[in-house]
Amino acid sequence: MNNHKSDKKYKTRAKLIIKLLPYLRKNGLQSVRMDEIAKVMEISRATLYKYFSTKEEIIGFIVDAFIEYMNEETFYPLETDQSFGTRFQQIFELSVSLTEYFTDIFLQELEASYPDWYDRLNEAMKQREQLVLAFYEEGIQKGIFNDINGKLLIKQDELLRGMFNVKYLMTNQITVQQILVDYYNLKKIQLFKPEKLSAIDDAIMMPRIEYLTQKITRNLF
Template identity: 45%
Template sequence: MPLEEKKSLAQSKLLKKIIPVVMKDGFQHLKMEEISKLMDVSRATMYKHFSSKEEVIAGIARIFVDYIDQLKLHPLQVEEELFGISFQQLFEQSVSLAGKISEVFLKELQNSYPDLYDNLRSALQQREQQSLEFYRRGIDKGIFQPVNERFILLQDELLLREIMNTKYLLQNQTSIQQVLTDYYQFKKVQLFLPEKLGLVDDQLILPVIDHVAEKYNRTL
């Protein structure tokens, strides 16, 4: 393995140790000493990989950009029977992004490192554009309800974050698995024309929801 690739993998391994804390509490308050403790390495080892706090945050932003860039849908010129699969794929991606990138991180990134924020926002916007084109294609083919596709994206951005919040789950005495199942059914009925609901095989999404719920519960 090339030296540069080894270095990148080592950096990613360290960054992934602190991402949960940064997503939950932000990074403004963190000092380099605290970051090294969260990474579970000495300060000397940490400084071998990151020369500054900005480099740490840049590394986290890069991980997210790379992840978003890998999110792909089936080509837009798809057969009708593939719309159900693509819908579920998009649902899974939306849930994953809502669980990975927190609002507090985005706000602090925008305030402290606007260039990093712009790069991450650009990646998110490219994915949003792909999603909009998918929804528009479904409307044009008579598969989806003729709804405002931008409202669908906004709904994912705002509602998913809310229902995946621990406070919401506790207040409503429900589980992450239940709210994701309910939201999936809500989106499916909201989006597909009644006569096209047969294109969606719900059995395919159940293992995905179970996996997300398991990962979520491990972080509590």
């Protein structure tokens, strides 16, 4: 763990950002003002400026935090069929979290208003994509995965952005949890050969899906 994460100021800043993220997800970056940010964070403007001097600093903190989040993804040696199942679940969980927070409007406004931060984030996401693609390729070579285009599997995750939408959920009478469970099963069946599906322990994944469901639902409504 990075040393700064044990710093009291960093922990407070992180807690404040967690309160802000759902608001930015819905409203974007460009129009939000510091007084609105303070209100969402439930602190005074004076307190806000103790932790963040500008909106740019807030955006930078968010981007850096997500880059660290991606870098902490554990890519340990794959020695058994079960290790491929565990890695698949880790990738699924992080991919859902990134897709949920990085909405189209967030990414578009980040690129337009904060191009340097966008480039940093984009580069980190590309690096993660290469690691995921290498994982898919190793699974294919070892006869665990179907011979499928890994880039299509990654691109598929973007479909979730349109589904994590109140109008979509209500129109189709579906819950966030149903989407996540069905999508998890879809990815699993697409990737793993039928005789290798037993390598995945679904009992481990269900509590994680429940946690993701609660987080996403809370941010939507």
